[in-house]
Ligand SMILES: Nc1ncnc2c1ncn2[C@@H]1O[C@H](COP(=O)(O)OP(=O)(O)O)[C@@H](O)[C@H]1O
């Protein structure tokens with residue numbers, strides 16, 4: 001009998017991927033295509049929604065044809081996606097009215113200020129689990145309605161709808177073209193009530209967004225429609241935002257289990273079970289997944305710039321041509337590095353939540369060179385993770401003894417060793433760092449009755465454990481230096497400098 005597979009579509013911030021996962025959980029094939037990032041103004045980040053679709057279709061087609069897969073071999077499809085990024089389109093034509101505004105985009109800081117001035121901070125945190133920040137989708141939708149000519153009138157006439165990237169993919173890739181999202185993605189909009197599990201009317205009113213624009217919300221394991229592959233409809237049975245998918249893919253099904261994903265940004269999530277846990281230390285509460293009529297929650301620490309800082313070294317500073325070269329370059333340094341990089345290119349996320357922070361390099365001396373800045377940039381991913389882990393441990397009132405890692409930048413051995421050193425914890429890397437895609441495949445497989453949760457957990461094999469090897473004094477000195485550097489980069493912009501620019 002021919003091998004059977006699950007297909008995972010992973011629509012990330014910088015690339016679209018399609019993966020073929022066999023029924024033993026092994027990745028049997030992968031296609032990836034980077035797409036263009038648009039930075040029309042400082043602090044703005046956009047994607048072309050049509051390019052998101054075309055790149056996703058291209059990688060799926062290439063994967064199927066390259067591996068000569070017959071559609072009968074594909075049991076189900078799981079989708080996972082960059083979260084918060086939002087598209088607004090016309091219901092009649094299906095055409096977007098503006099580019100996708102990306103999660104990293106901080107243009108809506110002043111809309112956030114006005115929500116805070118309306119006294120909505122506590123309401124947002126109690127009902128959505130989030131903080132008022134330009135990171136989340138709500139203010140981005142408002143910006144589009146305020147700034148694209150004719151958009152508000154069209155929205156009020158019921159002709160426009162919005163969607164996070166899962167919704168956009170379902171709309172354009174499935175035969176049924178329904179307007180749907182899943183609980184995890186809904187929980188990132190700042191418009192969804194995570195206690196009552198419905199769209200929150202008060203927040204739609206405060207943001208002046210017609211509720212008719214919102215998609216229907218399904219659990220994460222559900223039938224979202226069918227994608228036609230070589231003439232055969234294949235059911236999409238699982239959807240989750242990429243960080244929740246990674247938590248699922250890492251098998252963190254029990255309260256207290258956590259993972260850290262090093263992609264464009266870096267996101268640590270801890271499963272808190274069926275209870276909503278509120279952070280007192282700058283983390284957010286999010287829906288981990290909706291499964292079997294139950295909703296599971298997570299605490300999350302969101303770092304906006306992680307691998308993106310390595311991309312910045314590659315693309316803007318031209319230090320190297322491939323992100324993987326950052327490892328040998330960082331290792332060229334034999335002495336202690338006095339340099340700190342704070343990659344606050346999009347402000348700072350958890351636990352600082354400072355939309356006005358900006359990137360900075362500290363400690364430059366006449367001999368500073370590419371290895372110093374490269375190493376300091378990699379170190380910044382580890383320091384930011386320490387900030388989050390400290391907050392998470394305080395909130396959970398427990399000590400994590402190990403950290404499960406995944407995502408593109410977790411393949412950097414220098415970084416993972418430094419991470420173990422600066423945390424004083426073991427860092428555990430599995431064979432495949434593609435937990436996000438495995439999570440999406442696992443959700444779809446679970447919903448289709450292919451795998452149980454126990455079987456999903458057993459799919460993982462440890463590839464390497466990084467053990468701390470730094471003195472207490474050294475760790476404390478380095479981390480104190482980081483805290484000082486972060487302090488100096490904060491509130492760099494004045495509020496008026498960030499007033500919303502118009503189109
Ligand atoms: N060996 C490496 N060392 C450091 N950073 C890396 C390495 N490989 C990839 N990256 C970074 O990881 C990111 C890609 O990881 P990925 O998980 O694919 O991210 P995303 O899903 O956000 O697109 C890029 O930002 C890239 O710069």
Ligand SMILES: O=P(O)(O)OC[C@H](O)CO
Pocket residue numbers: 011012013014081082083084103241242243263264265266
């Ligand atoms: O595309 P990634 O993997 O960096 O993930 C982006 C996050 O979902 C943003 O919240």
